[in-house]
Amino acid sequence: xxxxxxxxxxxxxxxxxxxxxxxxxxxxxxxxxxxxxxxxxxxxxxxxxxxxxxxxxxxxxxxxxxxxxxxxxxxxxxxxxxxxxxxxxxxxxxxxxxxxxxxxxxxxxxxxxxxxxxxxxxxxxxxxxxxxxxxxxxxxxxxxxxxxxxxxxxxxxxxxxxxxxxxxxxx
Amino acid sequence: xxxxxxxxxxxxxxxxxxxxxxxxxxxxxxxxxxxxxxxxxxxxxxxxxxxxxxxxxxxxxxxxxxxxxxxxxxxxx
Numbered sequence: 001x002x003x004x005x006x007x008x009x010x011x012x013x014x015x016x017x018x019x020x021x022x023x024x025x026x027x028x029x030x031x032x033x034x035x036x037x038x039x040x041x042x043x044x045x046x047x048x049x050x051x052x053x054x055x056x057x058x059x060x061x062x063x064x065x066x067x068x069x070x071x072x073x074x075x076x077x078x079x080x081x082x083x084x085x086x087x088x089x090x091x092x093x094x095x096x097x098x099x100x101x102x103x104x105x106x107x108x109x110x111x112x113x114x115x116x117x118x119x120x121x122x123x124x125x126x127x128x129x130x131x132x133x134x135x136x137x138x139x140x141x142x143x144x145x146x147x148x149x150x151x152x153x154x155x156x157x158x159x160x161x162x163x164x165x166x167x168x169x170x171x
Numbered sequence: 172x173x174x175x176x177x178x179x180x181x182x183x184x185x186x187x188x189x190x191x192x193x194x195x196x197x198x199x200x201x202x203x204x205x206x207x208x209x210x211x212x213x214x215x216x217x218x219x220x221x222x223x224x225x226x227x228x229x230x231x232x233x234x235x236x237x238x239x240x241x242x243x244x245x246x247x248x
Binding site: 119122142 | 175177183185186189190193194197199200239240241242243244
């Protein structure tokens with residue numbers, strides 16, 4: 001959270017952040033240590049009260065991934081779900097497609113986990129910044145919700161080879 | 172309501188363009204490309220030592236994060 005009392009003009013604040021400098025505290029983890037936090041994110045700290053339910057739903061989706069619970073994850077998906085990954089030409093379409101993909105990924109990377117580092121909720125869209133373990137490769141996912149169902153995800157890996165990078169042990 | 176910025180490192184233009192389009196017209200969030208480092212690198216402008224010290228002091232967290240990942244989310248109080 002930026003500590004900048006008395007200033008309300010976002011454009012000015014933005015310019016000060018980018019060009020002139022301003023005291024900034026970035027919400028990265030729950031304990032301020034700089035180490036990856038558990039998947040739970042302080043929703044109220046990151047989003048307004050009305051947007052917290054959306055973030056909680058997305059957190060549950062990540063929890064299902066971290067528990068390697070394919071059924072729990074796919075149950076959260078809308079029938080019209082579309083899953084896209086940057087640099088990947090084909091999209092996942094529907095919960096069954098997602099189920100097969102998740103099983104395949106978890107078989108290939110049995111130690112895969114995601115730690116959520118920060119999040120942003122805008123209406124029905126939730127941007128989650130994460131770090132994949134054990135490689136600690138960072139990335140993010142934008143999830144769109146309709147009600148309590150996930151209708152679309154777009155995932156971006158900071159490393160160009162995506163999931164393959166998770167096979168690398170942390171440094 | 173708190174406003175939030177997503178600052179994307181220059182090395183990740185695809186992410187920047189995607190997020191900018193995805194959050195277009197949303198008052199709560201703004202997506203920005205980290206232009207300070209890009210301008211500095213591109214133009215190779217001499218920077219007065221006093222200003223340089225001030226910049227480094229002012230946003231070390233953002234710089235640190237953007238060296239190790241594609242983006243950072245900043246909440247404006």
